[in-house]
Amino acid sequence: MNTELFVQNIKECCALCGVKPTVACRESGAGANLINMLERRGSIPSVEKVQLLAQYLGVSTSELLGEHLPTVPAFPEHPDLVNLYDQLSEEAQQEVMAFIEFKRTQETKAVKGSIPLESLGDPDPPG
The missing domain is CATH 1.20.5 (Single alpha-helices involved in coiled-coils or other helix-helix interfaces)
Known part of the structure; x- marks a missing residue:
């Protein structure tokens, strides 16, 4: 998993949605400190956290992980x-x-x- 690409995709999707990444992580249930853990520690999130965040942002997990280009979410x-x-x-x-x-x-x-x-x-x- 490319955590840098994952973080970049989270930030881009959040910008499209008009929400801060930490807010999206917290409100999705993935955890407010998810971005910090990814950027600073290089931690790999659980599948559940990726799914929660993708669902919140209105994209697929594949798009969020960088397997496909992100589409504009339904925000x-x-x-x-x-x-x-x-x-x-x-x-x-x-x-x-x-x-x-x-x-x-x-x-x-x-x-x-x-x-x-x-x-x-x-x-x-x-x-």
Whole structure:
């Protein structure tokens, strides 16, 4: 097993997914210190850990091990947005989500047979 290639593939897949390698290792169940063990000690992970990490990243174990080129995982199409969002404070993240929800409701289509809002008059009458 080429541990350097394995670590490189983990990092590339994580970048595509918009997640840090240590977070991916921890959340997948492979262990938060997996990358450290691979890089510093040259340890060879168990098959189970490789499978857990590959499943989490949405790639095959063969791709993660470098037997095949990694494909783009089934994660957000805009990982850069996810990275930026993750860098925000919890309060700012809540504000972003509120804005997204607001924009989503603005774009919902009218139900067939409903009365258009424009025909109801000014929603904010003076007074």
